[in-house]
Amino acid sequence: MSHMSESLVIRGPGQLDLEALPVQAPAENELIVDIKLGGICGSDLHYWKHGSSGASVLTDPMILGHEVVGIVQQAAADGAGPTAGTPVAIHPATSCGTCAQCTAGRSHLCLDGRYLGSAAHRPHTHGGFTTSMVVPRRNVRPLPEGVPLEHFAMAEPASVAWHAVNRAGSVTGRRILVIGAGPIGLAIVAVLRLRGAGEIVVSDLFPRPLDTARRLGADRTTSPGEPGGEETNVDFDTTFECSGTPAGLSQAVEATRGGGDVVMVGNQRVGDVPFPAARAISKELRISGSWRFQNEFDEVVQALASGQLDLTPIITHIIDWSDYNRAFELASRPSESSKVLLAIGPRHQVDAK
Template identity: 45%
Template sequence: MRGCVIHGAGDLRVDELPEPVAGPGQAVVAVRYGGVCGSDLHYWRHGGVGDFLLREPMVLGHEIVGTVHSYGAGADGPAAGTPVAVHPATPCARCPECLDGRAHVCRDTRYLGSAARMPHVQGGFASRVAVPAAQLRALPEGLALRRAALAEPLSVALHAVRRAGPVLDRHVLVTGAGPIGCLVVAALRAAGAAAVTVTDLLPRALRFASAAGATTLVRADDPADPGRPDEVDVAIEASGSAGGLDTCLHSIRRGGVVVQLGMLPPGRSPFAGNLVVSREIELRGALRFDTEFDEAIALLGREASFDALVSAVVPVERAGEAFALAQDRGQSCKVLLDFGT
C-alpha cells in the first residue's frame, strides 16, 4: 500500500505501508483524493508547523475522500463502496471546551497528519486509512469525489465566516487569495455578502478569487490600486501575514469585526493594536471547524463553481511534483493527490 510520508524537512517519500485493519469502532476507507494543505507544505519545507516539530516519520494529509472499504467490531455507517468524506478531527469529548460545545478547540484532540503529539497522528495520504467510523460522511448523490475533496478546507472557510458574524448585504475584505482565501470568498457569497474585495500579491491567485466570486480584486503591493476600499464592514485575514492583518485593521469601519484565520509566523507579530482600541475593533481568531463539515458537503453538492478551484490532480507516485506545484501560488490553487483506488 502506498503512502505519502514525511521523514524530515525536504524529505518526502512515497513509501510502502502495511494495510490498515479496522479496530473496534473504526472503518477503513479506500482513499481516492487527498488535498495538499498549507500545513502539509510546512512539514515538507520546514519539518514542522509552528511549534509542532517532526520527531518520527509521519503520513501526511487530512483532506481526504474515498469509498468505504470495511468496518471493525461494533462499527457501522454507510455501506461498503459508498463515497465518503472523512472529518479529520477526533476530539476528546471530556475537556471543558468539548463540554462547552467547542470541540474544534479541544485541548486534547487528535487530527489526521499532525505532529502536535507523540506518537504523531498518522494522516490520510495513503491508499487505505483506518479512522473512527463516526467521522465518515456519505456524499450526496451527484457530488463527485474530486469536488468533495474541498470539504475540509471549505469547512475552515465556513467557520471563519461564522466567526465574523452577520455578513448579509455587507462589504467584506479578504486578505490573501490562497486556497483558503478563495474558499472564504465562496463561503461569503453563499452567506449573502453584497461585495467581497480580495487582496493578494499574485495575479493568478486573484484570478482564482474571481472564479470563487470576488467582486473586486486588489494588488496588495499597489497602494494606488483603484479597487482598494476606504472602509469595509467585515475583514477576514487569510494570508497569515502581519501585513495582511495590518491591512484589515486599517480598512475596517469603527466597531467592525476582523477575523484572523491565517496562521501567523511563530513568535511575535507586530500589528496596529492602537486601532483596536481607538476604533473599538473586534479581533477574533478562527481555528479549524466542527459542524461546518456537514454544511460544506451540502454546499459542494449544490455548487459546481467550486470545480474551478481544483487546479491540478497529480498521481501519488509524483507526490514531490504535487507539493512543488502546491507551493507555487503563482500557478496553482488547490492541488489533489490521486491514489487511484
Template identity: 45%
Template sequence: MRACVVHAAGDLRVEEVPDRAPGLGEVSVAVELAGICGSDLHYWRHGRVGDFRLREPLILGHEVIGTVVDVGPGVTALAVGTSVAVHPATPCGACAECRAERANVCRHSRYLGSAAQTPHVQGGFSDRLIVPARQVRRLPPGLAARRAVLAEPLSVAVHAAARAGNLAGRRVLITGAGPIGCLVVAAVAAAGAEEVVVTDLLPEALAIATEVGATATIPVDGTSASDRSDWPGDFDVAIEASGAAAALHTCVGQVRRGGTVVLLGLLPPGEVPLLGNIVVTRELTLRGAFRFDHEFDTALALLADGLPVGPVVSATLPLADAPSAFALAADRSRACKVLLDLVADR
C-alpha cells in the same frame, strides 16, 4: 500499503508502511482523492507548521475522500462500498470546550496528518485510512469526487465566515487568495456578503478569487497597505487568510470603527506587530478561527448544491508523483489546490 511520508524538512517520500484491520468502532477507507493543504507544504518545506514541529516521520494529508472497504466490530451504519468523506478531527468529547460545543478547539483533539502531539497523528495520504466511524460522512447523491474532496478546506472557510457574524449585506475584505482564501470568498458570498474584496501578491491567485465570487481584487506587494489612499476602506469585516503579518496589519487598518477582524491564517512563530491602538480606539473585535466542527456537514451540502468552487482545483497527480505534486502546489503562480489521485497508479 503506500503512503506519502515527510521525514524532515525537504525530505518527502512515497514508501511502504504497515496496514492493519479496523478495530472496535472503526472503518477502513480506500482513499481515492486527497488534497494538498498549506500545512502539508509547511511540514515538507520547513519541518513545522507554526508551533507544531516534526519529531518523527509523519504521513501527511487530512483532505480525504474514498470508499469504505472494511468495518470493525460494532459498526452497523456504514456498509462496504459506501463513498465517503472523512472528517479529520477526533475530539475528546469530555473537556470544557467539547462540552460547550466547541470541539474544534478541544484541548486533546487529534487531527489527521498533524505533529501537534507526539506520537504524531498519521494522515490520509495512504492507500487506506482507518478512522472512527463517527468521523465518516456519506457523500450526498450526485456529488462528484473532485468537488467532494474540497469539503475539509471549505469547512475551514465556512467556520471563518461564521466567526465573522452575520454577513448579509456586509462589505468584506479577505487578505490572501490561496486555496483557503478563495474558499472563504465562496463562503462569504454564499452567506450574503454584498461586497467581497480580495488582496494577494499574485494576479493568478486574484483571477481565481474573481471566478469564485470576489467583486473586486487588489494586488499588493507584501507590505502593509493600511495607509494607502486608494483603498476602499471602512469594511465591516476583514478575514486574514494568508498568514502574513503585513496582511493582518492591513485588516486592522481597513475595517470600520466597531468592525470585526477574523484571524484565520497561521502567522509565523513568535510575536508579530499589531496595531493595538487602532483596535482600542476603533473598538474593533478580533476573533480567531481554527479548523471547524459541524461545518463539515454544511460544506458537503454547499458542494452538493453547486457552490462555485471548481476553479480552486488546479491539477491532479498520482500518489507516486507526490514530490512533483508538492512542488506544483508550492508554486502559487501555477496552481491553487493540487490533488493526489490514489487510484490512478494503485
C-alpha cells in the same frame, strides 16, 4: 492478517517517500477506506520544507495529509455506518469529549484533540495520504453517488472557511475585504457569496488567484500598492485576514471601519508579530481568531452535495501521487497553483486534470 497500504511518509525536511506500511485491524466501530484524492495543505508544505508546522515538530516518521476523500472498502463490523462501496469524506479531527472545551461545545479547541497528519502530539497522528486507512465511524461522512469525488476534495478547507465566516456573525449586505487568495481565502469568497455578502473585495499579490476569486463571486480584486486603489480600499465592515502575514494583519486593521470586525484566519508565525494595536483600539475593532471547525464540516458536505457550493475552480491540478515531489513543489508556488490534489492509488483510478 493485516494487509499493506502504500503511504506518503515524511521523515524530515525534504524527506518525503512512498512506503508500504501495514493497515491495522479495525475495531468494531471502524471502517477501512480506500483513499482516492488528497489535497495538499499549507501545513503539509511546512512539514515538507521545515520538518515542522508552527509549534508541531516532526520527531518520528509520519503519514501526511488531512484533506481526503475515498471509497469504503470494508464496513464497520458492528453493522452501523456506510457500506462497502460508499463514497465518503473524512472529518480529520478527534476530540476527547470530556474536557472543559469539549463540554462547552468547542471541541475544535480540545487541548487533547488529534488531527490527521499532525505532529502536535507524540506519537504523531498519521494522515490520509495512503491507499487504505482505518477510520472511526464518527469521522466518516457518506457522499452522494454519481457526483465526482473531486467536488468534495475541498470539504476540509471549505469547513475552515465556513467556520471563519461564522466567526464574523451576519455578513448579509456587508462590505467585505478578504486579504490573501490562497485556497482558504478563495473558499471564504465562495461562502460569503452564498451567505449574501454585499460587496466582496479580494487582495492578493498574484494575478492568477485573483482571477479565480472573481470566478467565485468577488466583485473586485486588488493588489497591495496598486496605484489609485487606496482610497476605495478602506471602510470595510468585515475583513478576513487569510495571508498569515504581519503586513496582512496591518492592512486588515487599517482597512476595516470603526466598530468593524477583523477575523484572523491565516496562521501567523509562532511567537510575537507586529500588530497596530493603537489603531485597533481607537477604531474599536472586534478582533477574532478562527481555528479549524467542528460541525461546519457536515454543513459544507451538504452544500457541496446540493451544488449550492462549487469549489472546483480552486482545484488547479490533480497529480498522480507517484509524482509527489512535483505536486508539492507546485503547491508551494501560489502564483501558479491554488489547490493541488494528489490522485492516490493506481494511476487509472482518477483522471489527471
